[in-house]
Amino acid sequence: MSGARKLLVFGGISLAVFGMLYGLHYAIFVEHQTLDRMGGSLAQAFVRAAEGNVPELDRAVDKYASTKYNYVRQVDVHSHWIGLAMLMIVLGVALDGAALEERLQTWIAVALLTGSLVFPLGVMLQTISHGAFWASMLAILGSGLVTVSLAVLAWGFIRRTT
Amino acid sequence: MGMSTQVVPTQIAATFASMSARRLLIFGGIALIAGGMLFGDIFAVFVLHQNGGQTGQTLLAATEAVRAGNSLAVKQIFEHLGGLLEDHGTKLDAHVHMTDAGYLAILLALIQPYVALPQRRKKLLAGWFVSGGLFLPVGIFLIHYVGLACSPFASIGWASVLADTAGAVLIVVLIAEAWGLWRFLRNSSNTSEPALPADRTWERRTLMGGGVVLVLLGFLYGAWYAGFDLYRHEAREVGILKTMLDRATAGQGGTVVAVADYRSLAAEKAVKIAAHSHLIEFGLLAMLLSFVQPYVQLSDTWKRRWVLVLLIGSNVLPVFVLLELNLGLLAGGIADVGGLLVIVGLMGMLVGVLRYSGSLDAISGAPR
Numbered sequence: 001m002s003g004a005r006k007l008l009v010f011g012g013i014s015l016a017v018f019g020m021l022y023g024l025h026y027a028i029f030v031e032h033q034t035l036d037r038m039g040g041s042l043a044q045a046f047v048r049a050a051e052g053n054v055p056e057l058d059r060a061v062d063k064y065a066s067t068k069y070n071y072v073r074q075v076d077v078h079s080h081w082i083g084l085a086m087l088m089i090v091l092g093v094a095l096d097g098a099a100l101e102e103r104l105q106t107w108i109a110v111a112l113l114t115g116s117l118v119f120p121l122g123v124m125l126q127t128i129s130h131g132a133f134w135a136s137m138l139a140i141l142g143s144g145l146v147t148v149s150l151a152v153l154a155w156g157f158i159r160r161t162t
Numbered sequence: 163m164g165m166s167t168q169v170v171p172t173q174i175a176a177t178f179a180s181m182s183a184r185r186l187l188i189f190g191g192i193a194l195i196a197g198g199m200l201f202g203d204i205f206a207v208f209v210l211h212q213n214g215g216q217t218g219q220t221l222l223a224a225t226e227a228v229r230a231g232n233s234l235a236v237k238q239i240f241e242h243l244g245g246l247l248e249d250h251g252t253k254l255d256a257h258v259h260m261t262d263a264g265y266l267a268i269l270l271a272l273i274q275p276y277v278a279l280p281q282r283r284k285k286l287l288a289g290w291f292v293s294g295g296l297f298l299p300v301g302i303f304l305i306h307y308v309g310l311a312c313s314p315f316a317s318i319g320w321a322s323v324l325a326d327t328a329g330a331v332l333i334v335v336l337i338a339e340a341w342g343l344w345r346f347l348r349n350s351s352n353t354s355e356p357a358l359p360a361d362r363t364w365e366r367r368t369l370m371g372g373g374v375v376l377v378l379l380g381f382l383y384g385a386w387y388a389g390f391d392l393y394r395h396e397a398r399e400v401g402i403l404k405t406m407l408d409r410a411t412a413g414q415g416g417t418v419v420a421v422a423d424y425r426s427l428a429a430e431k432a433v434k435i436a437a438h439s440h441l442i443e444f445g446l447l448a449m450l451l452s453f454v455q456p457y458v459q460l461s462d463t464w465k466r467r468w469v470l471v472l473l474i475g476s477n478v479l480p481v482f483v484l485l486e487l488n489l490g491l492l493a494g495g496i497a498d499v500g501g502l503l504v505i506v507g508l509m510g511m512l513v514g515v516l517r518y519s520g521s522l523d524a525i526s527g528a529p530r
Binding site: 001010013039042043051057058062064089091147 | 224225227230231232233236237240265266272276340343347358366370371374375377378381382384396399400403404407408410411442446450452453
């Protein structure tokens with residue numbers, strides 16, 4: 001088993017376990033409370049509207065929007081870490097079928113692992129500081145690394161020569 | 163379907179022994195994916211649009227209650243809305259969990275050579291995993307219908323207990339497989355079966371290359387969505403909600419239009435996210451199926467046909483799901499046909515794998 005394959009398979013498994021543990025922690029300690037807050041603030045907005053209390057209505061809608069902003073990103077972080085980990089494991093098993101030099105395979109494995117770790121991390125950091133530029137940049141950098149690596153691998157798999 | 167005249171190569175046969183963990187995981191995985199996709203297609207045709215319509219009606223009733231200043235009615239309507247969302251959510255989750263359990267089963271089949279555990283234990287783990295992968299979505303599906311009937315718990319019904327138990331079984335199996343991988347990593351000579359054959363046939367290259375391209379397209383589309391649509395959608399949702407409630411509070415007209423806008427936004431978000439996730443999932447499926455090709459005992463022509471059917475379906479479904487925004491139900495129907503093509507391709511390959519295992523068992527005289 002080459003170094004690149006080891007990095008992808010075992011890096012992928014570690015990332016999957018990390019993503020699952022993160023999801024488990026989120027589901028047990030955060031998700032139910034977040035969903036209650038999200039549904040509750042939307043219902044609250046309608047109740048306040050029925051009472052004709054416009055300032056409270058606006059506050060409830062803003063609270064709903066802010067909670068949903070965090071919820072969407074937290075769920076995305078969990079699913080993207082696990083999804084990218086599964087992709088890394090499959091690519092690790094298949095890497096011998098890619099008609100690419102061993103040195104390039106190693107670089108791709110490093111880029112995939114880094115990108116798969118950094119991209120969801122950037123998305124998660126957006127929930128700490130809403131709309132933070134540096135967090136978005138981290139997510140873009142990570143997704144860019146994964147995209148370029150995948151493009152090179154697709155070319156390697158489709159090539160006829162070994 | 164022409165009979166394959168290929169002789170079963172000994173090296174490949176050794177990786178697919180009768181009633182082995184790998185065989186069980188490949189059969190179970192393909193069956194779970196096909197079952198999950200079929201359920202997804204049925205859900206899209208018979209439940210999704212109807213549920214969306216009812217949700218819109220309920221939201222409209224809530225704005226009418228707001229206009230009438232009846233806060234009690236608002237609370238009751240929101241309870242009903244919760245039931246509709248649970249109906250939609252559990253069906254979507256059942257579809258996703260069944261196909262994902264299938265992907266994981268095939269993934270586990272691939273890494274079996276690197277799992278340093280006794281064969282009997284690996285077979286037992288494979289059986290548990292496939293059973294867990296079946297009962298998890300069944301439990302999730304039943305949550306909406308069983309509710310809290312005959313349950314000794316305050317907020318957890320029997321269907322949730324079934325789903326959670328099946329989920330726990332999957333986690334236990336994954337931990338055991340990870341333990342086997344750890345043992346292999348510590349001593350790589352500790353291997354219990356031969357590695358997968360590393361051939362580069364047209365089918366394998368097309369599925370692997372096509373799969374990576376699909377994942378790449380899904381990734382690029384996701385990046386586009388995150389960059390140009392996500393924040394715009396979030397701002398639009400808040401704007402529509404405030405307009406809807408302000409108009410209802412002031413007793414003005416236009417709430418029907420605002421509810422229609424809200425439904426239209428929800429549909430736009432749903433189809434864009436579905437296109438992104440389906441492109442990536444089908445890409446991953448194609449990549450996983452490329453490893454199964456040595457076990458598909460069909461003529462080369464038929465093997466290639468099923469590969470093309472699967473890849474065409476994998477492109478048609480996400481593209482036409484996106485076009486639903488412009489073409490409506492016509493595009494939705496074509497997207498469903500795309501999903502059906504993927505299922506047909508999968509079933510074609512499954513038949514090939516069944517034929518392969520049958521001929522292998524006939525040669526070895528293994529019990530069925």
